[in-house]
Structure formats: C-alpha cells, structure tokens
Amino acid sequence: MNDALGTENEAEVLFERRGHLGVITLNRPKAVNALTAGMAVAMLQQLTEWAEDDAVATVLVHGAGERGLCAGGDIVAIYRDMLAGGTETAKFWQTEYPLNALIARYPKPYVAFMDGLVLGGGVGISAHGSIRVITERTRVGMPETTIGFVPDVGGTLLLSRSPGKSGTHAALTGAHLNGADALFLALADHYVPSERLPDLAVALESEDAEAAVVRFSEKAPRSNLEEQRNWIDACYLGDDADEILDRLRATGGAAALAAQTIEAKSPTAVKVALESLRRVKGLTIEEALAQEYRVGLRFLSGPDFLEGIRAQVVDKDRNPQWNPPTLHEVQAADVERYFAPLGDQELNLQSKEPNNV
Incomplete structure (x- = not known):
C-alpha cells in the first residue's frame, strides 16, 4: 500500500482506484490521521460516488504511516471552536455523522484496516463497515469520558451490541483495547497480522472481498475482556x-x-x-x-x-x-x-x- 501514502504537504485524505478496489487513505500521519471536517466532506462525497460506480466492487480504508488508522476527531480544533463560541464543531458533526450512517449502510463491501490506533472518530469510519480487520498492533477505544464527553459517531449503538455489559465497561472506562478485545466487543471481524495487510490489499483489487479477507485471516489471541x-x-x-x-x-x-x-x-x-x-x-x-x-x-x-x-x-x-x-x-x-x-x-x-x- 506504500504507493498510496503521501506526505503532510499533500491532501489530508487520498482516493484512488486499483482494479475494482476503491482505496481511501487517511493522510495525516503526524497526527495519527486525526479526522478533520475537510476529510469528512471528501470521504462522504467520494463514497457516495463509488456507491453508484459499477467499476468499484469494494472499498478499502486505511491510514498513512505506522501509528494507526485514525486517532479520532481533531479535538484541538474542537477546543478552539468552543473557546471562540463558534459553530464549526456542530457543522463537522453534521457531515461526520451522515458519513458514519453511509458506511453502516454501504451497498458494497467496506473493508477497514484497523491497524494501530483506532480511537473515537476512527471507530466511526471503520467499525460500522461490513469487513473490519484488526492486527496485533490494534488499539481501539472510545475514550471520550476522559475528556468530559461521551462516545459518539454511532459508538453508543456499537457498544450497546457488545456481549453482556462489556460495552458499558468499555464506554465508562474509556480504555484502549487490543484487537482481540475489539473482536469480542463486536467492533471487528477478522484478525490479520500487520505484515500481511499489503498483500491483502492487493488481493482486494481483484478478488471477492470476504473470501480474500478470510484467506488472510488467522486465529486471534484470546480476549482479556472475555475472560473478565x-x-x-x-x-x-x-x-x-x-x-x-x-x-x-x-x-x-x-x-x-x-x-x-x-x-x-x-x-x-x-x-x-x-x-x-x-x-x-x-x-x-x-x-x-x-x-x-x-x-x-x-x-x-x-x-x-x-x-x-x-x-x-x-x-x-x-x-x-x-x-x-x-x-x-x-x-x-x-x-x-x-x-x-x-x-x-x-x-x-x-x-x-x-x-x-
């Protein structure tokens, strides 16, 4: 996937077609690909177009760099907006939340590489997808209570569907959880070692998405949350x-x-x-x-x-x-x-x- 990665001087989110695969690359590696309003607008527009494009059979979302898919929304921008008494955060959510809904309803396989950090808004653009892949490096969380907020981007719905009361535990503690715990919480579907993600991405260019991911998947470690x-x-x-x-x-x-x-x-x-x-x-x-x-x-x-x-x-x-x-x-x-x-x-x-x- 390296040919899709850009520098901080390029667009914050990149789109390209590879075979029948539409690739979305979140491209703010220095900020762990934190989601901005402009990125949400661009993703909503591109996904809407690809949904109607017969040449695109599968969509893949991943993050530039080695640190993670997405560390969440740009909370420093939210802080500045609140200090100024502005309306930019509300406008951001007015785009981000329809994006989350579109992903949840997407008519084509939507594959998310949940490698590295996947927090808050990063969960919103991945865990609503139909094929969600974690790795040994995955750290997933909805840590909003730590900053005086609550899970959003559809996170309350996702966590309400986790087994037993495990979603309540995750929401109230705001813990960063590993990939095995994300599987247990029903925030993800498949475990693929990070070193195999580039080959899986190539396979997605021409193969059936579910079959390709299953072929690359391995047995995940046992979840600590499940044991508790x-x-x-x-x-x-x-x-x-x-x-x-x-x-x-x-x-x-x-x-x-x-x-x-x-x-x-x-x-x-x-x-x-x-x-x-x-x-x-x-x-x-x-x-x-x-x-x-x-x-x-x-x-x-x-x-x-x-x-x-x-x-x-x-x-x-x-x-x-x-x-x-x-x-x-x-x-x-x-x-x-x-x-x-x-x-x-x-x-x-x-x-x-x-x-x-």
Whole structure:
C-alpha cells in the first residue's frame, strides 16, 4: 500500500482506484490521521460516488504511516471552536455523522484496516463497515469520558451490541483495547497480522472481498475482556452509575481498578454515557446518531468537555476540575436535559432498516 501514502504537504485524505478496489487513505500521519471536517466532506462525497460506480466492487480504508488508522476527531480544533463560541464543531458533526450512517449502510463491501490506533472518530469510519480487520498492533477505544464527553459517531449503538455489559465497561472506562478485545466487543471481524495487510490489499483489487479477507485471516489471541466477563456482567447491571461503582469496588481486583478509572472521568460524562447506552438499544444507526448529536451539542455548551480537552491535550496537566466534581452531585434531571429535543436544530437523517452492523 506504500504507493498510496503521501506526505503532510499533500491532501489530508487520498482516493484512488486499483482494479475494482476503491482505496481511501487517511493522510495525516503526524497526527495519527486525526479526522478533520475537510476529510469528512471528501470521504462522504467520494463514497457516495463509488456507491453508484459499477467499476468499484469494494472499498478499502486505511491510514498513512505506522501509528494507526485514525486517532479520532481533531479535538484541538474542537477546543478552539468552543473557546471562540463558534459553530464549526456542530457543522463537522453534521457531515461526520451522515458519513458514519453511509458506511453502516454501504451497498458494497467496506473493508477497514484497523491497524494501530483506532480511537473515537476512527471507530466511526471503520467499525460500522461490513469487513473490519484488526492486527496485533490494534488499539481501539472510545475514550471520550476522559475528556468530559461521551462516545459518539454511532459508538453508543456499537457498544450497546457488545456481549453482556462489556460495552458499558468499555464506554465508562474509556480504555484502549487490543484487537482481540475489539473482536469480542463486536467492533471487528477478522484478525490479520500487520505484515500481511499489503498483500491483502492487493488481493482486494481483484478478488471477492470476504473470501480474500478470510484467506488472510488467522486465529486471534484470546480476549482479556472475555475472560473478565463474569464480573463485568455482574457489576455493570442497571442504570445507576453510583451503584455500578459500588459493585465494582466491592468486587475488588480488576473490578476495583475499573472503579478507580471511572472515578477519574467526568462525572457528568459517565452518567450521560451510561444513559446513552441504555437509551440507544433498538434504535437505527440514524436514530442513534441523532441522539448523540443532541447530547453532543449540550456538551459543547457545558463546562466539562472544554476542561477535559484542556487537561489532557492542551495544558496536559492531567488534572481536570470537573463540574460537578462527583457522581453523587449529578442529578437525574441534569442527565435528562442532555436528551431533550433540539427543535429545528435536530440532526435529521433518513432512517432505514435493517442496519449493516
């Protein structure tokens, strides 16, 4: 795939045809291919065109460089937009979320090489695809609660479909998970060693996508999350975050460590993320994205999202001052407000059935 890789002076996302394969290369390697508004616009346009192009049988998305497919959205740009009281983040989501929905409904095989880091928005442009490939280098996560936000890009829907309560654990802790865990969470389908990805990409130019990926796939290592499922399913029952933390602490061991991790996150984000996961069950991808957009706009006007990015990415003091500072102080009415209708600001995506995912 090296001939598709560019430099930072080139376009942020590259498109090319190879045989019957349409190739998308996220091309910001120094930023681990973090997704910008311009990239989302370009991808939405190109994928829409390829969906109608009989010469394109399969689409492949991968990232330039060695560090990962995509580290998520450009949160520094979001921080600057919030500081300025701007509307650019909302406009970005108005393109990014339809892109996620298109990928979930894509009429042709959509192959994602989830190699290296795949975080946040990177999950949105990969895990909704029909053929999702992880490697020994994969690190997947929806780490939004760490920055005072909640999983979006359809991530709440994806994690709600993970076995048992494993998706709730992943969402509230914001953990970076390996490829085997991504397979267990149903965020991916196949394990292929990273050194074989270039040969697989060549095969996709002329072969049936599913058959080619199966031919290159190997048995994945066992998932640590799967081995911990007993306590995860027992502790994350119910809709009350305070009770979940009580059960985690009482269980001890890895569960108690998970409680400590969650306690460091934004209390508001933890409670809203939990409620989002519970409300999203049974929704279509379009309805899930509309709910996430509703919630996201409320976080843009609240204190914790700005503070979380400041602490983790801007000042990097890793000492966010959450408001309110404890789970107990986040009331049910506070959470409910995040889901209130937006009126004429609603994100209206035409809902279809069934989902690809």
